Amino acid sequence: MVDIIRIEARWIVPVIPRETVLENHALVVRGSEILDLLPSLAAQKKYPTSQLLPLPDHLLIPGLINGHGHAAMSLLRGYAEDTSLMTWLTDHIWPAEASLVSHEFVYSGARLAAAEMISGGTTCAADSYFFPDSTAKAFQEAGLRSQITVPIIHFSNNWALTEQNHIDQSLAFIDECKNKELITAGFAPHSPYSVSDAGFSKILSHSEELNIPIHLHLHESAREIQDHVKAHGCRPLSRIQTLGLLSSQLQVVHMTQLTQGEMELVANEGVQIAHCPQSNMKLASGICPVMQLQAKGMNVCVGTDSAASNNDLDMVQEMRTAAMLAKVSENDPSALDAFTALEMGTINGARFLGLDQTIGSLEVGKAADLTAVCFSDFSSQPVYHPVSQLIYTATAQHVTHTWVNGKLLYQNNRFKHLDTEQISADVQQWQRTVKALK
Ligand SMILES: [Zn+2]
Structure with a gap:
């Protein structure tokens, strides 16, 4: 019984x-x-x-449901600070990842992230990172529910060499996830600046055929928009629209740079939005106009992004930051009240992930x-x-x-399925390796 x-x-x-x-x-x-x-x-x-x-x-x-993150990057918490998104990525994070990323790195980082999230009341996390099978393994062992979307990027790394390689590996991982309990899968083309038109078109047709979501960083910073206009002659959202990606299967992250017309467009298409206020504030990327998007009936959830740009995975404080940032940006203390913040960290996250019938x-x-x-x-x-x-x-x-x-994973500072001493020892070892890169 x-x-x-x-x-x-x-x-x-x-x-x-x-x-x-x-x-x-x-x-x-x-x-x-x-x-x-x-x-x-x-x-x-x-x-x-x-x-x-x-x-x-x-x-x-x-x-709590964390709508956006890169769990493995918890090993890069505090690695590169006080710089803009593009400098942070191109001068620090991407070079570090080029030498570090492996099955072992991702497994250790994802285990650390899972422990932090579970002890902070997060029960489901959306994640995208290379070696997604290692993230899946770490999350499953920890008992965490997740959506794992597979990164697709047009430059080579330790996980895949070409954009097509990324897509092929994504398909293999998505197939493996079909029978995995507590995991749903999808595609995560990194951003408009790191995926080609042909890549986006292939991802869209696979997503439609398999009926799975596409998770995309979009309009994260003003620099992204300027560079995209120079390279493609249009704003990123306009290209994403032309490529046919706008739909309720599209999960977009950040959205700090939006015109009124763009807000109307994404609202009409039923696009899902993840707001990452602490990461956006730390990288001075901009502010997602949450109140205006919600007034248009859009679903906006909250995500921490990675601990490398936050620098924690504390969803309780992320909800508070969402509330505080809306108040100061709207110049209105009644903006984004406490209950709305809680909805963003729970039911809105479930809707974002298409899991609102379950959680x-x-x-x-x-x-x-x-x-x-x-x-x-x-x-x-x-x-x-x-x-x-x-x-x-x-x-x-x-x-x-x-x-x-229904499984009690954490109770009064004790984990049911995680060996905290082993996680700490592992993190210490990675800390020495990462430090040696500097
Ligand atoms: Zn991100």
Whole structure:
């Protein structure tokens, strides 16, 4: 018989219905699924043999969904700082990757990232990086749910030599993922400046045939636009439109440089957007006009991007940054309120990944991907509104429990499936190797 667990939390915020805060309620989990959500007393009566987990000072929310990242790059956290996107990429990150990237590097980095994300309440992550099978292995061992899109770029690296090689390797990986639990796959052409027209066309036809998403960095910085106009005679979005890529299967990341017409265009095509505020701020790339996009009915989620440009994978703080940045950029303190920020980190992320029938809210029948945050320490007291407390006060360090698909992966600083000593020893070794590059 499958065990039934009854989680009685001080507050439960299911995200759907909107702005609901439940007190004295229990979430009942059977196996991998949410079985019920009801008042605690009724739950005791209805499920008398269930196992009780009391969370007396905690807020229980849907697991956080990180809409964009490059897990392996956690090994490059703090490697190149205080520089613009193009200098960061061309003078630092790409040369370092040329000598470092391998199965081992990606596996170690992805394991480090998975540990950081799980301990910070992230239950699902969108990732794109070379050697995606190594990321998949690390995430699966950790128990993390993910969308792994395969990078396609027109220059050679340790994983693939040509653009066509990248596409071929992508197809092989996507095929392997068909039967992998908790992983969905897709294509990640890196950006308009690093993929050819022919490459984009091939990716589009494979995506349509396989019915899988395309994940793309787009309009990240003003320099990207200027260089693209020089090279192609048009703005990147215009070329992407001409190539026929605009659709609800297109997941675009950043979008800090948009005209009114471009916002209308992406809204009409139902394009999905990931906003990475901390990375955009750190690289001074620009600001995604989240409020305007949401007003046009667009789905905007939150992502951390890699720890090399953030420099952490803390989704709690990423939601706060999204809220703060919208307020200062709109000159309006009511812009992007706490509940909207939580939606962006949960249900909007699920919609972005096409997984909103499975995750993103605490609804009966959905997968039990859950996060508990404790508000008992001095920095969290008093609590007038648990969602405000989560968004404006808490950090990843306040997360005490993380479940994916009904499995408790993390509880009070302890991981169920990860050997933290081994991860740390491995990271120390990579730190020495990376340091020697400088
Ligand atoms: Zn990125």
